[in-house]
Amino acid sequence: MPAGVAGAFPAELTGTPVPTETIPPSGKETGPSTSADTASTTAPEPVSPAMPKKQPARETASRKELPPQPTAVPGAEQLSLLGGTGRTWQNVRLPEGGSREEILAELARQVAQCVRCPALVANRTQTVFGVGNPYAELVFIGEAPGYDEDVQGFPFVGRAGQLLTAMITNGMGMRREDVYICNILRCRPPNNRTPTREEAANCRPWLDATLAVIQPKFICCLGNVAAQNLLGTDLTIGRLRGKVWEYNGAKVICTYHPAFLLRNPAMKREAWEDLKLLLQVMGRPIPRRATPET
Numbered sequence: 001m002p003a004g005v006a007g008a009f010p011a012e013l014t015g016t017p018v019p020t021e022t023i024p025p026s027g028k029e030t031g032p033s034t035s036a037d038t039a040s041t042t043a044p045e046p047v048s049p050a051m052p053k054k055q056p057a058r059e060t061a062s063r064k065e066l067p068p069q070p071t072a073v074p075g076a077e078q079l080s081l082l083g084g085t086g087r088t089w090q091n092v093r094l095p096e097g098g099s100r101e102e103i104l105a106e107l108a109r110q111v112a113q114c115v116r117c118p119a120l121v122a123n124r125t126q127t128v129f130g131v132g133n134p135y136a137e138l139v140f141i142g143e144a145p146g147y148d149e150d151v152q153g154f155p156f157v158g159r160a161g162q163l164l165t166a167m168i169t170n171g172m173g174m175r176r177e178d179v180y181i182c183n184i185l186r187c188r189p190p191n192n193r194t195p196t197r198e199e200a201a202n203c204r205p206w207l208d209a210t211l212a213v214i215q216p217k218f219i220c221c222l223g224n225v226a227a228q229n230l231l232g233t234d235l236t237i238g239r240l241r242g243k244v245w246e247y248n249g250a251k252v253i254c255t256y257h258p259a260f261l262l263r264n265p266a267m268k269r270e271a272w273e274d275l276k277l278l279l280q281v282m283g284r285p286i287p288r289r290a291t292p293e294t
Contacts, residue, residue, distance in 0.1 A: 092205045100134035103213050107206065111186050116202040120187035125150045130182030130210055138178070138282065139216040139250075140164065141207070143225040143257060144185035144195050155181050160258040164222070167258070171275045173287035180214055182207070184229050200229045211248070218282055219250050223257030241274050244281055253278040 095106055108129040115121050128145040131154050140156075148158035156164050164181070168174050185195050185203050195203075207230075211219075221227035224237045230252065231245055237254055245252040255274035256267055279286055 092209050094209065100213050104130070104134055104210065107209055107213070111206050114186070114206075117187065117199050120185070120189060120199060123190045124187045126153050127186045128153055128155055128183065128188070129186060129206075130180055131155055132176070132180035133178055134180065134214055136178060136180040136214060137217045138174075138220065138278075139180045139182065139211065139214060139218070140168075140220045140222060141226040141230060142181070142183045142222045144183050144192075145188040146192055146259075147188070150188040155183050156258070159262060163258040163262060167271070167275060170287070171272065172279060172284070174284075180216070182210060184226055195225055200225070204229070211250075216250050218278065219247055219252045220278055221252060221254045223260060226257075227252075227254040241270070242277070244277075251281050253281060 092107075093110065095103060098106075108127075111129055112127045114127065128149045132139075142156060142160075142164075145155060146158055146160070148161070149155055155161070165176050168176050168179060184200050184207065186206055187203075189195055189199070219230070221230055221240075227237055227240045228234060230247055231240070231254075233240070237256060240254040241256075243254075245254070253274060255278075256264075256271050261268050261271055276286055
């Protein structure tokens with residue numbers, strides 16, 4: 001494993017759950033902030049990890065810019081309900097039957113033909129769809145493919161991907177095969193620049209459709225781009241982490257992107273606190289490990 005991946009999290013993995021009272025109440029902020037944090041912004045109300053609250057439509061003011069979200073359906077065979085009205089589902093054609101694997105494969109085929117963002121189409125080697133368990137309870141959402149992902153066609157396969165794997169296996173006691181991993185974008189931006197709002201909006205149908213197929217109970221947003229686009233807010237990750245949010249009934253936890261942690265290893269301790277919160281929300285024990293695997 002490359003330098004910087006080892007020692008991903010503190011050695012003292014005590015197995016003690018994060019107390020509920022450490023989760024700030026609605027409206028209070030936590031975590032490091034930047035000058036951008038002081039701007040007047042709105043975000044969806046966080047929900048208690050112990051008592052998740054479904055938001056009425058009239059209370060989702062922070063997501064006004066986003067297209068209407070689909071209603072969760074009980075089975076993959078009913079996903080044809082997602083087609084029809086709304087810009088979100090324009091040109092997204094889902095089969096009326098088939099397994100989740102088959103429906104995701106069809107989505108990946110359509111994504112490979114997508115030309116909505118000319119600059120990305122001209123730059124990409126191939127599109128990068130999601131990977132993992134189509135029945136996963138937990139989905140990780142990152143920003144966009146990088147060089148390695150663009151070459152190999154899978155998300156999080158470079159150094160950041162190795163750190164994410166360590167977070168999942170050593171930090172959470174799970175296997176990478178237990179979760180599903182995808183990005184806000186399915187094409188690599190030129191020179192790995194930050195995706196534009198237009199690019200994220202163009203790719204949003206693929207993200208929403210993917211999540212509708214998988215129907216996760218929990219989502220972990222990795223970094224500003226993932227958190228802001230999924231939740232429909234301008235708040236930075238420093239103000240979004242430490243709270244429990246909601247997307248279509250799924251509980252959402254926000255933390256730093258693994259690439260950011262590789263550049264700023266001192267922040268890994270805060271990322272570890274985020275993973276402990278995620279484990280608490282999922283009702284999973286904290287692994288008792290002295291050190292992360294290298």
